[in-house]
Amino acid sequence: xxxxxxxxxxxxxxxxxxxxxxxxxxxxxxxxxxxxxxxxxxxxxxxxxxxxxxxxxxxxxxxxxxxxxxxxxxxxxxxxxxxxxxxxxxxxxxxxxxxxxxxxxxxxxxxxx
Amino acid sequence: xxxxxxxxxxxxxxxxxxxxxxxxxxxxxxxxxxxxxxxxxxxxxxxxxxxxxxxxxxxxxxxxxxxxxxxxxxxxxxxxxxxxxxxxxxxxxxxxxxxxxxxxxxxxxxxxxxx
Numbered sequence: 610x611x612x613x614x615x616x617x618x619x620x621x622x623x624x625x626x627x628x629x630x631x632x633x634x635x636x637x638x639x640x641x642x643x644x645x646x647x648x649x650x651x652x653x654x655x656x657x658x659x660x661x662x663x664x665x666x667x668x669x670x671x672x673x674x675x676x677x678x679x680x681x682x683x684x685x686x687x688x689x690x691x692x693x694x695x696x697x698x699x700x701x702x703x704x705x706x707x708x709x710x711x712x713x714x715x716x717x718x719x720x721x722x
Numbered sequence: 723x724x725x726x727x728x729x730x731x732x733x734x735x736x737x738x739x740x741x742x743x744x745x746x747x748x749x750x751x752x753x754x755x756x757x758x759x760x761x762x763x764x765x766x767x768x769x770x771x772x773x774x775x776x777x778x779x780x781x782x783x784x785x786x787x788x789x790x791x792x793x794x795x796x797x798x799x800x801x802x803x804x805x806x807x808x809x810x811x812x813x814x815x816x817x818x819x820x821x822x823x824x825x826x827x828x829x830x831x832x833x834x835x836x837x
Contacts, residue, residue: 610781613764652830653812697764706772707816708755708826712764
């Protein structure tokens with residue numbers, strides 16, 4: 610079964626400094642990767658979806674996928690205190706229904722002014 | 723924009739109690755999902771369905787039943803609730819094809835506490 614792990618568990622950065630989050634997965638045939646953000650007590654907000662190796666940018670969020678090394682990264686450019694939230698990586702195996710996602714446990718990002 | 727509505731928003735029950743969580747989606751999406759979210763585990767898939775009357779088992783189905791009565795409505799049933807089922811539950815929907823095929827819509831969540 611697909612295993613998805615995220616690191617670090619918690620990350621504190623200063624406002625404006627780049628934040629980098631890591632996600633590793635176990636099934637190299639996976640074809641759909643997403644990063645979600647969840648503010649405390651709220652639902653999930655999709656930030657960026659990526660389907661092939663390389664980079665995908667959405668606003669201040671950039672996902673970088675390297676299937677050979679089983680990694681997908683999220684870089685947040687110039688984070689603001691309002692970006693403080695739980696960030697979740699989600700991975701889908703090839704051929705599965707879209708919502709048949711496996712999630713990591715998340716990285717708690719804290720952005721200090 | 724597709725909407726997914728969950729009810730209730732919060733629910734408290736006792737061990738052994740009977741609980742039903744409801745989910746309704748607009749736009750007649752084919753697929754609907756129930757997830758639970760727990761600290762240290764992220765979201766885990768309980769059950770999902772690709773149409774009325776259909777049910778597929780997810781990754782953590784024990785202790786849960788689900789029923790898809792219509793294209794719009796998907797219910798999660800806990801017939802003998804246990805404290806281990808205290809969690810935040812999310813419903814989601816997606817289409818199998820068309821321009822929204824790669825979009826997964828989440829509800830706002832139901833927080834369930836089993837005492």
